[in-house]
Amino acid sequence: MDQWELRWQEGRIGFHLSEVNSYLIRHSEHLLKQKVKKIFVPLCGKSLDLLWLSRRIKKVVGIDYVRQPIEEFFIENNLKYNIQNVDQLELFKSDSIEIYHGDFFDLKNHKIGQFNAIYDRASIVAIEAEQRRKFADHLIDLLTEDGIILLIILEYDQNQMYGPPYSVPFSEVKNIFSKHGNIQLLETIDIIDERFRKKGLDRMLERVIKITKK
Numbered sequence: 001m002d003q004w005e006l007r008w009q010e011g012r013i014g015f016h017l018s019e020v021n022s023y024l025i026r027h028s029e030h031l032l033k034q035k036v037k038k039i040f041v042p043l044c045g046k047s048l049d050l051l052w053l054s055r056r057i058k059k060v061v062g063i064d065y066v067r068q069p070i071e072e073f074f075i076e077n078n079l080k081y082n083i084q085n086v087d088q089l090e091l092f093k094s095d096s097i098e099i100y101h102g103d104f105f106d107l108k109n110h111k112i113g114q115f116n117a118i119y120d121r122a123s124i125v126a127i128e129a130e131q132r133r134k135f136a137d138h139l140i141d142l143l144t145e146d147g148i149i150l151l152i153i154l155e156y157d158q159n160q161m162y163g164p165p166y167s168v169p170f171s172e173v174k175n176i177f178s179k180h181g182n183i184q185l186l187e188t189i190d191i192i193d194e195r196f197r198k199k200g201l202d203r204m205l206e207r208v209i210k211i212t213k214k
């Protein structure tokens, strides 16, 4: 069984927040100011951020390859939904939120179109190092020319702990995105706490980054 499927099944979902992400609220002006009509949330789990975004943006589209969080998202938030098949993916659809059940790498932009905005929290840090450039290229393919990505990464000494969440240093973000876009660091906070100290870490930086296409 896939490690994410197992995590969801066993309830090992420390990454899931019971409230809306505070960075999203704090930096939302970057996402909202250019009249975004359609936002993409890769590897969305059952994040409440989807709900918060749907109150401000007409269409919110997510994807996760585990079915459980998708079903739970609609049920726990009392949203009516139906399920359609789109190629080899399932699409869970409510009025303003749609979540694909399938692999992010199987999403084709000619089918779902492009987005003015992409919000990535706990997504790129869930992708193994060898696949991260492909992940970045694919995200960029889904972004319109005037689009913006809000990316939240974690940075720590990968010798002290092995992910996921993986450490994705700012230098790596610059490396994989710089050919496509302008990269701006908006905020950095050291979020080290007892949970991570027990795992052997002495520092855990969380960074918020804005990427716009060149």
Ligand SMILES: C[S@@+](CC[C@H](N)C(=O)[O-])C[C@H]1O[C@@H](n2cnc3c(N)ncnc32)[C@H](O)[C@@H]1O
Pocket (backbone or CB within 6 Å): 004, 005, 015, 016, 017, 042, 043, 044, 045, 046, 047, 063, 064, 065, 066, 069, 102, 103, 104, 105, 121, 122, 123, 126
């Ligand atoms: C760390 S969780 C983050 C969920 C969400 N972004 C949040 O903030 O709560 C990562 C999620 O990505 C999903 N996932 C991992 N690899 C994926 C892939 N290649 N395609 C689609 N979903 C994937 C996992 O099932 C998991 O729900």
